[in-house]
Amino acid sequence: MTVSRRAFMRGGALALMSFGLDPLFLDRAAYAVAPLRQGAARGKTLVCLFQRGAVDGLSMIVPFSDAAYYRDRPRIAIPRNRVINLDDQFGLHPGMAGLMPWWRDGSLAVVHAVGSPTSTRSHFDAQDYMESGTPGRKSTLDGWGNRYCQHHTEHVETPFRAVAFGPQLPRTLAGSAPALAIDDLRTFGVQNRGGSQDRLSRAFESLYQGSATGLLATSSHEGFEAVRMLREADPSRNPAANGAQYPAGRLGQSLRQIAQLIRADLGLEIAFADVGGWDTHVNQGADQGQLSQRLGELGRALTAFATDMGEHMANVVVLTMSEFGRTVRENGNAGTDHGRATAMMVLGGGVQGGKVHGRWPGLATEQREDGRDLTVTTDFRDLFGEILARHLGARDLGAVFPGHTTGAEAFPGVMRG
Amino acid sequence: MRPPLCLLALALPLVSPASAQAPLSARDSAFHVLNRLAWGPAPGQVDAVLREGALAWAERQLGVARVDDPKLATRLPERFPVLALRQADFIQLFVAQQQQQQAAARAQPDDPMRPQPGVPPAPGTRPANRNELRDLGSQTQQLVLARATASEHQAAEVLVDFWFNHFNVFYGKGLVRPYLHSYVEEAIRPNALGKFEDLLIATARHPAMLFYLDNAQSVADGAVPPNLQRLQQAQRQARRPGQAARTDSMMRRAQQRMPTGINENYARELLELHTLGVDGGYTQGDIEEIARILTGWGIARPGQGAGFVYSAWAHDRGAKTVLGMTFPAGGGEDEGVRLLQALASHPATMHNVSAKLCGRLVADAAPDGCIDDAVSAWRRTGGEIREVVRAIVHSQDFWAAANVGSKVKTPLEFVLSAVRAVGGTVDDTPRLSAAVTRLGQPTYLKTEPTGYQETQEDWVNSGALLNRMNLAMALAAGLLPGVSVNLEAVIPRTADRDALLDAIDARLFGGKLSRNTRSAIAAELADIRDPQTMRAMALGLALGGPEFQRQ
Numbered sequence: 020m021t022v023s024r025r026a027f028m029r030g031g032a033l034a035l036m037s038f039g040l041d042p043l044f045l046d047r048a049a050y051a052v053a054p055l056r057q058g059a060a061r062g063k064t065l066v067c068l069f070q071r072g073a074v075d076g077l078s079m080i081v082p083f084s085d086a087a088y089y090r091d092r093p094r095i096a097i098p099r100n101r102v103i104n105l106d107d108q109f110g111l112h113p114g115m116a117g118l119m120p121w122w123r124d125g126s127l128a129v130v131h132a133v134g135s136p137t138s139t140r141s142h143f144d145a146q147d148y149m150e151s152g153t154p155g156r157k158s159t160l161d162g163w164g165n166r167y168c169q170h171h172t173e174h175v176e177t178p179f180r181a182v183a184f185g186p187q188l189p190r191t192l193a194g195s196a197p198a199l200a201i202d203d204l205r206t207f208g209v210q211n212r213g214g215s216q217d218r219l220s221r222a223f224e225s226l227y228q229g230s231a232t233g234l235l236a237t238s239s240h241e242g243f244e245a246v247r248m249l250r251e252a253d254p255s256r257n258p259a260a261n262g263a264q265y266p267a268g269r270l271g272q273s274l275r276q277i278a279q280l281i282r283a284d285l286g287l288e289i290a291f292a293d294v295g296g297w298d299t300h301v302n303q304g305a306d307q308g309q310l311s312q313r314l315g316e317l318g319r320a321l322t323a324f325a326t327d328m329g330e331h332m333a334n335v336v337v338l339t340m341s342e343f344g345r346t347v348r349e350n351g352n353a354g355t356d357h358g359r360a361t362a363m364m365v366l367g368g369g370v371q372g373g374k375v376h377g378r379w380p381g382l383a384t385e386q387r388e389d390g391r392d393l394t395v396t397t398d399f400r401d402l403f404g405e406i407l408a409r410h411l412g413a414r415d416l417g418a419v420f421p422g423h424t425t426g427a428e429a430f431p432g433v434m435r436g
Numbered sequence: 437m438r439p440p441l442c443l444l445a446l447a448l449p450l451v452s453p454a455s456a457q458a459p460l461s462a463r464d465s466a467f468h469v470l471n472r473l474a475w476g477p478a479p480g481q482v483d484a485v486l487r488e489g490a491l492a493w494a495e496r497q498l499g500v501a502r503v504d505d506p507k508l509a510t511r512l513p514e515r516f517p518v519l520a521l522r523q524a525d526f527i528q529l530f531v532a533q534q535q536q537q538q539a540a541a542r543a544q545p546d547d548p549m550r551p552q553p554g555v556p557p558a559p560g561t562r563p564a565n566r567n568e569l570r571d572l573g574s575q576t577q578q579l580v581l582a583r584a585t586a587s588e589h590q591a592a593e594v595l596v597d598f599w600f601n602h603f604n605v606f607y608g609k610g611l612v613r614p615y616l617h618s619y620v621e622e623a624i625r626p627n628a629l630g631k632f633e634d635l636l637i638a639t640a641r642h643p644a645m646l647f648y649l650d651n652a653q654s655v656a657d658g659a660v661p662p663n664l665q666r667l668q669q670a671q672r673q674a675r676r677p678g679q680a681a682r683t684d685s686m687m688r689r690a691q692q693r694m695p696t697g698i699n700e701n702y703a704r705e706l707l708e709l710h711t712l713g714v715d716g717g718y719t720q721g722d723i724e725e726i727a728r729i730l731t732g733w734g735i736a737r738p739g740q741g742a743g744f745v746y747s748a749w750a751h752d753r754g755a756k757t758v759l760g761m762t763f764p765a766g767g768g769e770d771e772g773v774r775l776l777q778a779l780a781s782h783p784a785t786m787h788n789v790s791a792k793l794c795g796r797l798v799a800d801a802a803p804d805g806c807i808d809d810a811v812s813a814w815r816r817t818g819g820e821i822r823e824v825v826r827a828i829v830h831s832q833d834f835w836a837a838a839n840v841g842s843k844v845k846t847p848l849e850f851v852l853s854a855v856r857a858v859g860g861t862v863d864d865t866p867r868l869s870a871a872v873t874r875l876g877q878p879t880y881l882k883t884e885p886t887g888y889q890e891t892q893e894d895w896v897n898s899g900a901l902l903n904r905m906n907l908a909m910a911l912a913a914g915l916l917p918g919v920s921v922n923l924e925a926v927i928p929r930t931a932d933r934d935a936l937l938d939a940i941d942a943r944l945f946g947g948k949l950s951r952n953t954r955s956a957i958a959a960e961l962a963d964i965r966d967p968q969t970m971r972a973m974a975l976g977l978a979l980g981g982p983e984f985q986r987q
Contacts, residue, residue: 039548055679098827101894119466122650139610141610143606143608143609143610147883147884157701157705157884157885157886158705158708158714158884158885158886160884160886160889169904178898186873186874187874187876187878188876188897188899190883197897197898198897199897199898199899200876200897200899207899207902208902209902209905209906210906210909211909212909212913212915220910222956222960222973222977223905223977223980223981226953226957226981226982227955227976227981227982228953228955229950229952229953229955229957230950230981230982230983231982232982233892234844234892234893234896235844235892235896235901235982235985235986236982238896238898238900239895239898239901239982240900241897241898242897242899242901243898244898245898311703323672375665398588401778435603
């Protein structure tokens with residue numbers, strides 16, 4: 020069931036007026052019911068899925084035609100007959116077989132050998148750089164997702180424009196533009212033990228309306244508005260559509276709630292979720308085992324999300340990302356150590372899918388970075404930038420990725436231009 | 437722009453600040469100083485400071501000989517066993533944990549949940565098993581809250597927080613974990629009221645910082661460690677093929693672990709964050725030269741004490757020039773010390789660090805007059821921190837009506853001031869720390885070297901405010917996990933709404949609760965009969981309301 024965002028905004032603003040709002044907020048409410056334009060009018064959403072801990076891109080998207088792959092990974096290579104062929108050069112890990120319908124209909128693309136220009140192999144630094152969007156610069160205060168929101172303000176103002184699922188706002192969305200961290204849609208808001216939640220919420224609201232000034236006033240208005248919009252839309256009552264089955268666990272729950280929020284049409288433009296467990300130094304496994312379980316969960320969660328979204332998927336792009344890849348050669352513990360480039364997946368509407376993008380550098384020793392790791396041939400900022408530009412309609416990528424020049428000629432080509 | 441009150445400013449220590457500036461009453465001054473130079477007023481404390489005089493109280497706070505409150509220091513160790521441990525104990529535990537994990541990895545090769553050896557988990561990576569080190573880590577976090585709520589040396593604890601944040605390290609990065617406790621106890625706390633130069637050098641030489649900003653990995657270009665030199669020699673002399681193969685594999689392992697070349701991370705943050713500031717007039721060339729000067733500053737192996745070590749083999753012995761200072765070829769460890777001393781008393785450092793202190797203690801946009809006062813005290817005393825802070829507290833900006841109540845509390849300040857306001861006691865579980873984490877400011881877990889920001893834009897957002905309201909309601913009902921509170925002693929139950937609101941106003945707001953807030957709360961109490969429910973509602977709304985978010 021879909022209710023238009025515009026109707027919500029208007030209903031919300033009317034409801035608020037009865038509480039005697041200050042003019043500042045009425046301005047913003049009026050802004051909210053102004054005609055929708057561009058990206059927001061199209062209702063486009065980008066879902067970022069951060070695989071924290073550095074996923075082994077060579078097991079996720081297998082370069083099975085490269086002899087070095089089997090030579091250097093005697094115990095952990097995905098057997099040739101278990102790889103799901105994508106394009107006779109690369110194949111999908113069998114745990115993600117459920118995604119094949121989207122590959123075949125051209126809405127799933129892969130970028131291989133993507134990563135950061137900074138060669139750090141520290142999780143901490145590399146995650147930080149990928150989220151700030153300024154590799155090599157530690158003092159950047161905000162994230163690229165937030166800078167996008169700061170510099171593209173023609174989109175409709177809604178408290179749900181940038182939402183991270185988890186207890187805290189990730190670096191990607193941190194910054195001066197409003198962004199929400201939601202641990203669980205069902206419990207977001209003011210909790211009242213044994214009393215009425217609405218009543219307590221209204222009590223705090225009247226307190227802030229009367230006595231708050233400046234940022235405390237505007238932010239609290241946004242918060243109460245978000246709570247009210249959620250209450251009215253009640254997105255969590257919607258069952259998953261089309262028989263979608265989300266896997267148990269945090270990732271499945273996050274994607275399920277992102278789908279609910281998109282369907283509630285509350286203006287969600289950038290959603291963020293993360294999933295850990297990729298740091299497979301020991302006994303990584305091949306088509307079975309540790310990494311296989313994680314990839315299986317990821318594949319089932321993405322499959323469920325795309326199934327659930329159905330035709331809404333035309334307005335959604337899911338982008339997976341990870342701070343770096345892992346060594347080509349397996350280590351003494353049948354695992355892999357911190358490497359350089361990895362693979363990222365792009366799933367959704369407008370995707371130039373059914374194709375593995377990016378220049379493949381090869382796995383021969385002399386083709387590797389430092390003789391050991393998959394060489395980075397696509398700067399992650401060019402991939403992120405392309406999706407921001409061609410999916411969300413971003414124009415000022417220089418402000419989103421300061422110090423980096425990107426554009427059509429640098430884009431890997433994952434979106435239909 | 438400074439008001440023409442120079443003569444009065446000189447006289448300030450002798451008179452009450454209220455008499456110098458009309459808008460602030462003596463009670464307002466007491467309330468204000470407790471919000472800025474303490475973690476908020478505890479029950480009865482506004483009255484006590486009122487009797488003593490706000491400036492006299494501040495003088496006494498800044499005059500303490502040591503950061504530790506001796507009364508609290510004798511009580512804490514039985515609750516926090518971590519206080520009895522030294523750096524060496526942590527390293528021992530860390531090494532033992534790694535060995536245990538490696539053994540476990542060998543013992544159960546098919547268990548996917550087995551912890552990985554060596555690398556402590558970064559966010560999203562596999563967590564280590566619950567173990568002693570982790571318990572000690574959560575004690576270290578919780579200790580911050582226990583000290584800040586209960587210490588009589590409030591100003592000192594505020595400054596400890598300020599300096600840790602200024603010289604931030606991230607607990608989740610590798611070796612910072614076993615070194616954090618010693619970093620706090622041995623580098624930050626003993627120097628928090630001392631000389632800035634000593635504090636700077638203590639942080640620069642501490643393994644936590646050397647690891648966090650990668651200086652321990654920074655070696656002169658082409659430098660080869662002694663063990664690799666020996667291997668290279670053995671390889672040249674090897675006669676039998678088996679022997680050569682063995683040295684080959686040892687060499688490969690040694691080379692994999694070997695740091696290669698200069699790492700500029702610490703040098704960059706040293707200038708940008710710790711000393712001169714981003715506009716401090718330095719160049720990329722200065723950063724590179726500083727990185728060369730600090731090559732060789734590293735961490736000793738566990739068998740050799742695991743503390744600071746200077747490795748001559750890693751040091752770049754060439755000549756260097758930084759900010760016009762020359763360091764002739766052939767220098768060693770001493771040139772790093774000389775550099776840090778020069779940076780500590782550089783005019784840009786005085787200005788940058790003073791401005792940051794004023795931003796914390798006075799107003800988000802640090803007023804020029806206050807910065808000037810701090811810088812002249814710095815110049816006069818050679819960077820005695822207590823004198824610099826004293827100058828800030830004596831500056832007119834500190835007491836200016838426009839700055840009172842102007843700053844929004846950080847999550848940590850909000851939680852601590854709320855707990856102190858109701859006379860709460862923090863237990864030794866990690867539960868209150870978890871609450872601070874939920875509000876977005878996990879202790880010792882700021883990944884970036886910038887530390888947490890001080891300005892309201894970083895803390896005020898809609899989700900965070902809702903979380904603050906929830907925390908306030910829980911605390912007011914006596915149900916906040918990790919805190920025990922005797923509400924009856926602070927705000928006695930009463931069926932008289934006005935009496936209840938009077939008590940909350942007097943005890944928590946220094947008598948400054950706005951009419952709006954008061955009537956909004958009163959309206960909510962209208963149909964509540966039970967005095968206990970009434971108190972919980974009134975107190976929760978007051979603590980979660982907009983006025984308590986400010987200081």
